[in-house]
Amino acid sequence: MSAIEITFMLGKILAFFGIVVALAALSTLAERKVSAWIQLRYGPNRVGPFGILQPLADGLKFIFKEEVVPDGANKLLFRLAPAMVATPALLAVSVIPFSFPVMIDGVSHAMSIIDVPIALLIILALGSLQVYGILFGGWASNNKYSLLGGLRSSAQMVSYELTLILSILVVMMLSGTMNLTDMFYDQETGQVLLWTIFKFPVGTIAFGLFLIAAFAETNRHPFDLAEAETELVGGFHTEYSSMKFALFFIGEYAAMVTMSCLLVILFLGGPTLFGLLVGIENTWVRALLGMGVFLAKLCSFLFLFIWVRWTIPRYRWDQLMHLGWKVLLPISLVNIVLAGVWVIYIAPTWGG
Amino acid sequence: MELVVFLVLAVGALGSAINVVLGKSPTLAGINLVSTFICLAGIYLLIGFPFLAALQIMVYAGAIMVLILFVIMLLDLRSEEPGLYSLSSLLGPVIAACIAAFLALILPGSKVSQIALPTAGDGSSASVGGPGLAESLFGTNLLIFEVSSILLLVGIIGVVVLASRQHKPHAERIKERLLDREGGQS
Numbered sequence: 001m002s003a004i005e006i007t008f009m010l011g012k013i014l015a016f017f018g019i020v021v022a023l024a025a026l027s028t029l030a031e032r033k034v035s036a037w038i039q040l041r042y043g044p045n046r047v048g049p050f051g052i053l054q055p056l057a058d059g060l061k062f063i064f065k066e067e068v069v070p071d072g073a074n075k076l077l078f079r080l081a082p083a084m085v086a087t088p089a090l091l092a093v094s095v096i097p098f099s100f101p102v103m104i105d106g107v108s109h110a111m112s113i114i115d116v117p118i119a120l121l122i123i124l125a126l127g128s129l130q131v132y133g134i135l136f137g138g139w140a141s142n143n144k145y146s147l148l149g150g151l152r153s154s155a156q157m158v159s160y161e162l163t164l165i166l167s168i169l170v171v172m173m174l175s176g177t178m179n180l181t182d183m184f185y186d187q188e189t190g191q192v193l194l195w196t197i198f199k200f201p202v203g204t205i206a207f208g209l210f211l212i213a214a215f216a217e218t219n220r221h222p223f224d225l226a227e228a229e230t231e232l233v234g235g236f237h238t239e240y241s242s243m244k245f246a247l248f249f250i251g252e253y254a255a256m257v258t259m260s261c262l263l264v265i266l267f268l269g270g271p272t273l274f275g276l277l278v279g280i281e282n283t284w285v286r287a288l289l290g291m292g293v294f295l296a297k298l299c300s301f302l303f304l305f306i307w308v309r310w311t312i313p314r315y316r317w318d319q320l321m322h323l324g325w326k327v328l329l330p331i332s333l334v335n336i337v338l339a340g341v342w343v344i345y346i347a348p349t350w351g352g
Numbered sequence: 353m354e355l356v357v358f359l360v361l362a363v364g365a366l367g368s369a370i371n372v373v374l375g376k377s378p379t380l381a382g383i384n385l386v387s388t389f390i391c392l393a394g395i396y397l398l399i400g401f402p403f404l405a406a407l408q409i410m411v412y413a414g415a416i417m418v419l420i421l422f423v424i425m426l427l428d429l430r431s432e433e434p435g436l437y438s439l440s441s442l443l444g445p446v447i448a449a450c451i452a453a454f455l456a457l458i459l460p461g462s463k464v465s466q467i468a469l470p471t472a473g474d475g476s477s478a479s480v481g482g483p484g485l486a487e488s489l490f491g492t493n494l495l496i497f498e499v500s501s502i503l504l505l506v507g508i509i510g511v512v513v514l515a516s517r518q519h520k521p522h523a524e525r526i527k528e529r530l531l532d533r534e535g536g537q538s
Binding site for chain 2: 116136
């Protein structure tokens with residue numbers, strides 16, 4: 001490993017984790033700003049210009065708040081749970097490629113912190129571990145509302161994980177690879193229509209299914225039954241205060257950022273822009289421009305997550321299960337068959 | 353270095369497995385089982401089977417254990433009272449030990465031990481997943497793969513048959529409820 005490579009690796013680690021943590025912090029601000037905008041209010045506007053320093057002020061407030069551990073709680077699990085939500089969500093960032101690979105001394109280096117062929121599986125595995133933080137947090141709190149929230153969340157995540165995985169499978173079949181960086185190239189050959197989302201109907205259906213499942217997996221509205229305020233006080237985090245509560249929040253928003261990254265890579269071609277960037281000779285310039293495109297797409301998905309939260313009413317619990325098992329699952333199974341037909345009969349005639 | 357990581361993982365797996373058996377609270381036993389699975393996934397990773405490790409976490413730790421914990425928490429099982437160990441609770445370990453000894457005696461000489469396993473480390477083989485694994489599953493070992501999937505199907509059908517109760521027709525249930533209500537008023 002040369003000095004340049006080590007510097008490059010350290011730079012990647014700092015930059016990507018920085019981006020995700022900053023995006024997670026900024027989306028808490030965006031959440032409040034957009035909600036205010038939708039409801040014709042001002043939102044936070046006192047701390048810094050346009051309230052841009054509000055996340056910082058919130059963080060300081062969380063640090064100085066008193067930490068309460070409820071009586072009869074399982075102390076170890078109660079303290080462990082917030083970290084178990086935040087850690088997997090942040091770890092998943094390490095396998096996400098944010099841009100095109102760059103050439104260093106004639107060797108191609110992927111723009112992800114670690115480049116492994118099973119990146120998608122790692123993200124899914126970490127995502128399925130995240131549910132434990134919520135489940136344990138709910139159980140260890142020794143509070144019936146927390147327990148109900150934790151139970152709801154675990155059932156919901158297990159149900160929607162199926163749809164999520166099956167729609168990812170469709171993308172894998174269409175692109176013929178499990179490597180996330182290779183998926184960019186598959187979707188960029190100069191034609192707009194080669195983004196997965198435009199491969200109608202297979203890719204479009206997979207996109208819809210993945211989007212719905214992503215909302216459920218991240219416990220976001222309209223599927224945030226785990227913390228339904230009107231029914232369960234605060235759900236699994238009712239008993240949490242100060243920095244522990246904040247860690248749950250960071251975990252939720254980091255998971256949102258990871259899901260948006262996956263949406264961009266799998267369905268919107270990652271850093272590609274209608275084949276405009278592929279011709280650039282200098283790989284560093286290409287990688288930087290690609291990263292800009294990637295972040296723009298990413299932010300539009302983050303906005304979508306917030307937009308939906310303040311627009312669509314919450315699902316009822318039985319409706320949620322009905323939708324997951326009886327509607328989305330059959331559709332995704334049929335979609336896999338369609339994807340097989342697509343790969344064998346349609347793709348060869350398309351030149352893609 | 354590798355040895356240290358292996359020892360930590362092995363001690364973690366064994367320790368939490370012992371906790372599963374000896375623990376009094378069902379919920380904590382479930383939680384310990386999760387950590388056993390995660391430690392096992394770490395060992396798979398160490399010997400060069402990243403695909404298997406990811407699947408272990410995704411399927412066992414991520415899906416099956418979530419369901420088991422869900423049921424334990426939903427039923428709100430109480431902690432076991434100490435001093436409940438009877439003859440029947442001793443029988444389980446004895447049978448398990450007998451099976452283990454039997455397998456240890458029989459396996460080394462049988463044909464099972466001569467099946468060529470995918471070797472770890474080489475990039476394109478079944479250890480990493482992808483085409484190598486697919487070829488092994490849907491090519492050379494297709495019959496075993498299909499038979500095991502039928503086994504799972506039989507398991508599902510068995511559960512449905514065992515769990516389904518005799519449902520009375522809807523009209524009959526309403527009639528019963530009305531009769532109950534009248535009986536309560538009079």
